[in-house]
Amino acid sequence: MDKNDSGYIDLDSRAEKMLRKGEFLGCGHNGIVYLLPDKRVIKIFKDKKVCEKEYDILKRARKSKYFPKVYAQGTYYIVRNYVSGERLDKYIKKEGFNKQIAHNIIKLIKEFKMLGFKKLDIRCKDLYVGKHFSLKVIDPKNNYSEKVIYPRHLMKGLNKLGVLDEFLSVVNNECPEIYELWNFRIKQYLDKGIK
Structure with missing residues (x-):
């Protein structure tokens, strides 16, 4: 054995x-x-x-x-x-969602791209919210080996928390060029899950 x-x-x-x-x-x-x-x-x-x-x-x-x-x-x-703060999903349940968190998530995914990640995704439970709504990744997985071109698991988690539309609204205002892709892909993904 x-x-x-x-x-x-x-x-x-x-x-x-x-x-x-x-x-x-x-x-x-x-x-x-x-x-x-x-x-x-x-x-x-x-x-x-x-x-x-x-x-x-x-x-x-x-x-x-x-x-x-x-x-x-x-x-x-x-x-x-050590990463202090609170898990993103738990934070949103207690404190709600706001534009600054959405803005920081967008910046984080852009940083993933700058780092050469193939996987532009993270789960809510692997992000911690710190002071001034800063974000830290605690458990990165397969970022250089698995290809995911939009934050699928992250947006799936935001959808479960009831804040996906709020997040996508900020994405649309700040980055309309990525909004089209992200909105299309997550709607497609969520529709498949329902059927």
């Missing part, structure tokens, strides 16, 4: 030492996250290939204000900045 089939992950001594001082933050589909004393986090992955891909994205996006700085990588873990 493979080590990972049993839930066992072989960590190096450096990671084990960090974990002893860490505070559990949460776990997701790909792994588990601990807060370290220096306001960094260690994210431990179940799959070393997923770890490598996320580290690569964070390293390539290191100059972007939308991504946490990454400090170290092991076979199954990365160490990066």
Whole structure:
């Protein structure tokens, strides 16, 4: 049996030492996250290939204000900045949606394009809202390998929250050239889901 089939992950001594001082933050589909004393986090992955891909994205996006700085990588873990704030979906449920958040989402997707991402998409739960409605990506996935030409999952999430039309209105006012594509694609996608 493979080590990972049993839930066992072989960590190096450096990671084990960090974990002893860490505070559990949460776990997701790909792994588990601990807060370290220096306001960094260690994210431990179940799959070393997923770890490598996320580290690569964070390293390539290191100059972007939308991504946490990454400090170290092991076979199954990365160490990066802690991202404060609140998940976008939870934030919208509590505080509502506004033009500044919409504006910052548009800027974020434009930044994805500038970074050479093939996947111009992110899920609401992978975005955190900070001070002054700033946004940070916490869990980038397949941005250089999967092709998605508009923010499909993001807009699907905004639709579930009841704010998609408000978002698209801001997109139309600020960037009519991308509004046509995004509006057409998401309506097409949502219509397919209903049938």
